[in-house]
Structure formats: C-alpha cells, structure tokens
Amino acid sequence: MVFPYFKKLAKYVPMPEDIMDKAMIQYHSDRNARIDFEVRILPDEEEYHCEDIGRTYQGIFVKKKVLFEGEIMEYRISELEDGKWVLKKEGSVSCDAASAAGDSESRFACLNEMSLCLSLKDEEGLKKRMREYLTKNAAAEELFPLM
Known part of the structure; x- marks a missing residue:
C-alpha cells in the first residue's frame, strides 16, 4: 500500500524511486463507493478520459502517475449517488522536478x-x-x- 504522504517521509527514511517519481492523488469516500476518475495531461491533452483509480484501503483511493517537467495532470473525481454521477473533487497536480530529482x-x-x-x-x-x-x-x- 502506497499513500501520498510517503513522499514527505523521504526526509527521514529512504524511499524507493517508484514512490518518489510519481505524482499522487488521494480520495476518501465510503468503503463501498463507486468512483469515476477522469484525467487529462496538459499541455498535450485537451479532453478528459477515464482511468482506473486503485482502492488502496477501505474507502481510500490513490492514483499514481509519472509526470515529467512541464506536465500538469488535471483530474475530476465523481461518485455514483442514487444512480447519478456527482462531481466530488477536482484539481491538478504537476511534476515537482526539484523534489523528485533532489537526491534521486x-x-x-x-x-x-x-x-x-x-x-x-x-x-x-x-x-x-x-x-x-x-x-x-x-x-x-x-x-x-x-x-
């Protein structure tokens, strides 16, 4: 199980490159929730597309993605409520080359x-x-x- 806060622990404990090289998004919900995760990588993609977001633990979903310098991942997370998809969270993450490349x-x-x-x-x-x-x-x- 990998969570985004693991990257902050790298100051104190050696972390595998597989964790440090990725941008991560975490979403909390009910343990039986149905989630729809849409993403686009700027500047190359204009349209959102669906991707899987892994259920890391009960009600905790984590998406890991390698981003390169200058790329921004915009995302939207929707949940199925009463038969309708409801937008619950949206945002963006970018490549933090300075921290990812620090000692990597x-x-x-x-x-x-x-x-x-x-x-x-x-x-x-x-x-x-x-x-x-x-x-x-x-x-x-x-x-x-x-x-």
Whole structure:
C-alpha cells in the first residue's frame, strides 16, 4: 500500500524511486463507493478520459502517475449517488522536478533534468545529463535483461 504522504517521509527514511517519481492523488469516500476518475495531461491533452483509480484501503483511493517537467495532470473525481454521477473533487497536480530529482538517481529524474537544461539552453548540463541517462539505461539493461 502506497499513500501520498510517503513522499514527505523521504526526509527521514529512504524511499524507493517508484514512490518518489510519481505524482499522487488521494480520495476518501465510503468503503463501498463507486468512483469515476477522469484525467487529462496538459499541455498535450485537451479532453478528459477515464482511468482506473486503485482502492488502496477501505474507502481510500490513490492514483499514481509519472509526470515529467512541464506536465500538469488535471483530474475530476465523481461518485455514483442514487444512480447519478456527482462531481466530488477536482484539481491538478504537476511534476515537482526539484523534489523528485533532489537526491534521486532514477532515469525519470535524469529525463526531467534534461528537459530543464533544454529549456534553460544549458548545453553542457544537457550533455552531462544525457550521458548519465545512457549510462543508467545501459546498466539497467545489463543487470536486468529481458527474458
């Protein structure tokens, strides 16, 4: 079970990259509630589309999604009440590249840093990040070959 507050615990306890690399949304409801979760990723998507949101615990729903630098995930959560869908929560989350990349050695953090260097026109920083990404990718392929 993973909850959004786990990211705050990273100051005190080492957290897996799988948790730190994702934006998370949490919604509380009745344990038997039927939930409809709609999402769109800006700036690329204009229309909302439905996605699954996992029931992490009784009445607690959590959505985890990898977002890159500059992306914003807008969401709407509706509940089925008396046969009708009622909008209960809406909002947005964005990539927090600074905190996600802080001490992270993940390939997602490298990609975010490359994007940041590109937007800042930092050619040397971009080259360095690209080398790091290729090295990490090659190491992952060598250590964990596809079966």
